[in-house]
Amino acid sequence: MKEISILIGGKAGDGIRQAGQTVSTLLNRIGYRIFFYDDYPSLIRGGHNFSIIRASEKRIIAHKDSVDIIVALNKDTAEKHKSRLNAEGMILYDSKAVDTEGVGIDFMQIVKQLDGLPIMRNTAAIGALAKVLGIEWPVVERVMKDTIEKQVALNLNIAQLAYEKVGTSRFVIEKLDQKSLPLVSGNEAIALGAVRAGLNMYIAYPMTPASAILHYLAAHEDDLGVVTVHPESEIAVALMALGAAYAGARSMVGTSGGGFALMTEALSLAGQGEFPVVFIECQRPGPSTGVPTYTMQGDLSFVVHAGHGEFLKVVLAPGDAEEAFYLTGLAMNLAWKFHIPTFVLSDKHLSESIFSFAADPDKIKPEPPLIWDGQGKYKRYLDTQDGISPLAFPGDPAATVKVTSYEHDEYGITTEDPDQIARMQEKRLRKKEGLIDELAKNEQVKIYGNRESKTVLLCWGSTKGACIEVAEQLGLKVVQPLVLKPLPIDPLRQALSDADMIIGIEVNATGQLAKLLSGHGFGIDHMILRYDARPFTVDGLLDKVKEVIS
């Protein structure tokens, strides 16, 4: 068997995400490619959490509704998810907590027997699962040692006892001859991409699903050479980032919709003052607080049009960890090349899912911005042909650097003169030409599946994973723009021109990409929208697409 899907479920506080990650690592170590999906409500203990680990010989970036194995740490898990089981599937369950068919093991009994803590039930479950999968004990041992931080020996004993309690292996997962890849979440990929592009300061206020960028960078400050700051609010975050950029530091902020709303005033300041800043917006279901730990692609229109007045902005929308890595690097370099705010638009599904990560770190480098040559009197807003004024920073012994939220002359002094106003507005907007050229050097629209097909699944962001597999199964084509502002019209036209039927697929209720495109004459024939706060799965989407094309 070259592919397997495992669901692990229990209560919040049972360590479900961690158990799922350990299982992912196990399968990763024996050469599988992983996609890891985590589903949890907004609470700290109790409720119902589950993770789905899908492992395959080939690269995958989506999960399925159906699974081969359910690991049930509680009754809820068995009941809620039983119907997902494939024909050959089985449930591995805590026999004290659950009464069902399958392999029942009294995990708590094992833990108690070895004087473990209640949370170590998940260690027992991992041990048992490893045996069910026929993974050799030394592999399990190694992974446990690498991933567990406290009481390694105790955990190992628990895992081993559970391993032994399972008689025979039900699914023999063969070891593959592939190099293991790092397992990286979307948020981690964003963090790492920014670091590669020269990130100096990450400034953020916690907000699901963006918080992990802050946590990750804070935990690795010294490994990665980055300073992290957690200020009093998102407004402070945004202004600190602008202040830092003014002083010459590559700064980035991250948040979700509600926090971003609070940054829109500062965003407009970045537009007027020409501040290079990277914004990470990790979407979650709104409006407002909405459903904070689930997913939605609901903020595209808002982000694209945010900020009062007219100014240049870039919005990039990665759909997997590698794209998150590359596009964040690109966002940073574009911000500093054009002195504009740039965005990476993620969502819970991308940010918190975990991927086998094959990106090449060397493909991102911090590109040096245009620096003032020291000649004459420095003018921050020098009106140049391409609109880009060379940079100098406070502390430069030859330059006086004046930046401002007001309309201004080249030196940065306030102006109310009509000609000056029009000229400066033109200077700033003129950068768009260079920006478009620069973007054109990058892949802006991706195509997957059957390139010859006249039926196109048009998607963006985290929805791509499910789309690609569905398209592969049905022989369709997938078109995924990576750049959502400025829209890459020509590549899109090329990708879509010979389509007979374009099916827009989005995780929102109104089809926001479709609306964006409609302004440029792209007609979408059908929409498949999901807005119950859950992402598309491969099999779920397959049914819907079949309905449309049948």
Added chain:
Amino acid sequence: MKEISILIGGKAGDGIRQAGQTVSTLLNRIGYRIFFYDDYPSLIRGGHNFSIIRASEKRIIAHKDSVDIIVALNKDTAEKHKSRLNAEGMILYDSKAVDTEGVGIDFMQIVKQLDGLPIMRNTAAIGALAKVLGIEWPVVERVMKDTIEKQVALNLNIAQLAYEKVGTSRFVIEKLDQKSLPLVSGNEAIALGAVRAGLNMYIAYPMTPASAILHYLAAHEDDLGVVTVHPESEIAVALMALGAAYAGARSMVGTSGGGFALMTEALSLAGQGEFPVVFIECQRPGPSTGVPTYTMQGDLSFVVHAGHGEFLKVVLAPGDAEEAFYLTGLAMNLAWKFHIPTFVLSDKHLSESIFSFAADPDKIKPEPPLIWDGQGKYKRYLDTQDGISPLAFPGDPAATVKVTSYEHDEYGITTEDPDQIARMQEKRLRKKEGLIDELAKNEQVKIYGNRESKTVLLCWGSTKGACIEVAEQLGLKVVQPLVLKPLPIDPLRQALSDADMIIGIEVNATGQLAKLLSGHGFGIDHMILRYDARPFTVDGLLDKVKEVIS
């Protein structure tokens, strides 16, 4: 002569706006229709201010670059504006301050002679101007008495002395047999429209060009039966308005782009929680602080797409004081009928210009919202066929009213259940159908000029005034949508379908209405954009349109 344009200029602190308003009243009292434009920089004393008073027998809602009379209280005024004078035009100037041709009077000398204050120079100027225009003294006396608050006698003496110093009248402005209309600014019309629709609380933080709504309502609290609140910030403003709406008060907020940016988080809360609140957004040139006392139609895209997540919203764009009045009333009634946030989008040019106001107060009535019938257990978010859940308010002895920023069940309790989430999202969005029907009962798209013409000037908001006159002169048609979200597609299609050439006319750099429409297949052939922070004038626009159509 049935039309005249007068420019009065001086330094900030010279009382230019007030003088201009008095002149407007003078001409109003003898039966003229008025348009009053005020141009001032962002400072309190000094600099250069000027007002243009255009008076005509017919209704007018725009000014011209060219003027018949310049009243120059300082040298700057004469120098900067001399070139505007029509062939027959003249300058009335302060002969101590200015050296030019025309009628020079030593205003300061008059003030000193009568022991007045320096600011009373403008009274002298008004007196002299009245004589130049051949307005009878009793009219001047009456207006002075009605408009001046302090030291009436002294001011009258000064005006009279100046009146007498002018030998003969140069322009004899004949008295018209028309009823005088109230002179009302765009901001005042907004305030009054809201009051007519039942406004209980106006909550605002000062910001040009919206501040005058606050000032006006605060000054007339008891006359109009309204409570005004000036809180610590725009964020507080928006949340107070939501709190007030929850408690059952019709509340409205007003601000400009930067202040509105700070309200976008609360806006999304209004979407999720179904709060009826009216937002007034008075645009000014951005991005960011920009050019705070001038004008721009630069926030349309932002306002239309503002707020994270997906929810219903109405954006109305009046172009003159009467529309400001009616549409604000409509905004209030729609907010309460559909429990949604609604917007009136103004700009400095509409908000601070003054118009002869012929609206019928009785055309706006507070329409009662759908109130809970008291049967059974109250559910704030009852899932009804049209999506509208009957209202009850805290204090109702039979209802418990739960509102929330989270996704929720009908009672208002938080939910994370996928079906519930999708259902509630549908319930909220379903209101759009009723909203569109309701909007269709109103005039959504206005047409002016030659209705047969195949050349259309497409405009919105305050730009309409100049467009209408240009169209009348050139025999063209003007199309002005009043509703910008949801776009009135059918009426627009009707208005534009037989056009050969559509010329989009906007006071911004990117053509934001054109972009909005392009998503619906409306192609704009030419754009005439102005983005030097000044509004279009009739003669200025005329030249530009001629260029395009020639």
Added chain:
Amino acid sequence: MTTPKKIETYAVNTWCPGCGNFSILTSIRKVLANLSNEGFDLHRVAMVSGIGCHAKIVDYVDVNTFYSIHGRVPPAMTGIKLANPDLTVIGHSGDGDAYGEGVEHLIFSAKRNIDLTYIIHNNRVYGLTTGQFTPTSPTGFKGRSTPMGSPEEPLNPIELMIASGATFVARGFSGKIKQLQDLIRAAIDHKGFSFIDVLQPCYTFYDTYNFYRERVYEFTGQEHDASDRTAALAKAGEWAYREGERIPIGIFYQVERATYEETLLRGRIPVKLSPKDIRPVLEKHI
């Protein structure tokens, strides 16, 4: 008779076992039940919460509620109170909510002395976002955003509130439920802005239960003259949200002054206002 039970909703409680929020919920339910039994119609209560673990309280209490957004409880309360001053408005916030994201509103509520009761569930950590430091976390606190320890000194909200003009300033402890009920009741009875900082252990991310249990001591009006501002400031200084041996809980400060709604509304009740004819005003524009 209204029992606390009757003020429950059907919502499933999702706080961690052992969370200090339970005591606050019990207390508020008890106080409301008492009020009801004294003849006060609970339909005149409006409760507002922010976002965080604390905020779930509004789902668990069956009165009028406004589950608002992070940091914005005071202006939401203010809007309600100004629109209808007949309502009794009670707010619940977390320490992140009240002392971080929205501290400006807290200060202005105190300054204005608007008649609200504001209860802070101060667990000195962001609970719902899984354990970052907050404005009242001690220096060096190792949270997920500060694995090397918080680089800031904590605020002392008691002092801040007295300095900002609040007229009722108290501290409670979720482990002293009897006193907590008395404080909440006193706060509701107080005319003006009433502030209670409730020390609330977060069992999962910052379990301070024993720390507090060993240190808190109740004080009453007999030992402390709450109308004396200097004494109040001094008492507030006894413990500055750091280490320390003794943590006073009780009413630090209580005085009377005109409320915001009295001064601003001059007897008007906005929800009962009807619009006036605009013609007389328009006349003046001619």
Added chain:
Amino acid sequence: MTTPKKIETYAVNTWCPGCGNFSILTSIRKVLANLSNEGFDLHRVAMVSGIGCHAKIVDYVDVNTFYSIHGRVPPAMTGIKLANPDLTVIGHSGDGDAYGEGVEHLIFSAKRNIDLTYIIHNNRVYGLTTGQFTPTSPTGFKGRSTPMGSPEEPLNPIELMIASGATFVARGFSGKIKQLQDLIRAAIDHKGFSFIDVLQPCYTFYDTYNFYRERVYEFTGQEHDASDRTAALAKAGEWAYREGERIPIGIFYQVERATYEETLLRGRIPVKLSPKDIRPVLEKHI
């Protein structure tokens, strides 16, 4: 030699004749000129302002400046200081700016003790938006948003800053320019968050010049022990931005404690950091 004149720009000054801002401008120019003459490179200064009449000061001083937005001076300063702690960062705000729209940032700057100098042009009115009441306007102040008089009591920023943890808290008066210069210089020299509330008459909308002239008195370290927090709070209470006969101006409070940037940055200078290889970190993900 650097004269104050040399630190001028070509921008036309647009303050009203008689405005208190002129003295503040003169003072800051003088202090900067002195610093320069003592060998300090003024290119290491970064000035930040908000929006309002006060804020125009950055157009008039020829050093590095960031003309920011209303209320957000402290976080803009913080970003600059954290990015490059070698810079000397000076902020200018109005009272609307600092005590209203953005008071949360003021409190956090004090709490963190970040090494900034923050000068408030406190005219107790919104100048640039033509005369509304602000957080420090006296109760009853008749402004354009409160024609019946402000319904709020003023904040006392001196007290608020001491309560929030500022380590240098002073009040100046634009009419006492010599002392003002000394205060600004002392604030810049102080390591930590330095706050100066400058009483600045607004000639046009709130002319308090005579009111202050008759009441202010300078005090020095000889008469007042600025390291004594209780004494500082008491002195702050001498005048509460209402009526009153005597208004103390001078340094209320000054102590030393670790700065935010020291603790947070641990010697790192972000603008000089270069990104590290991510491979070792990625290895741990396998």
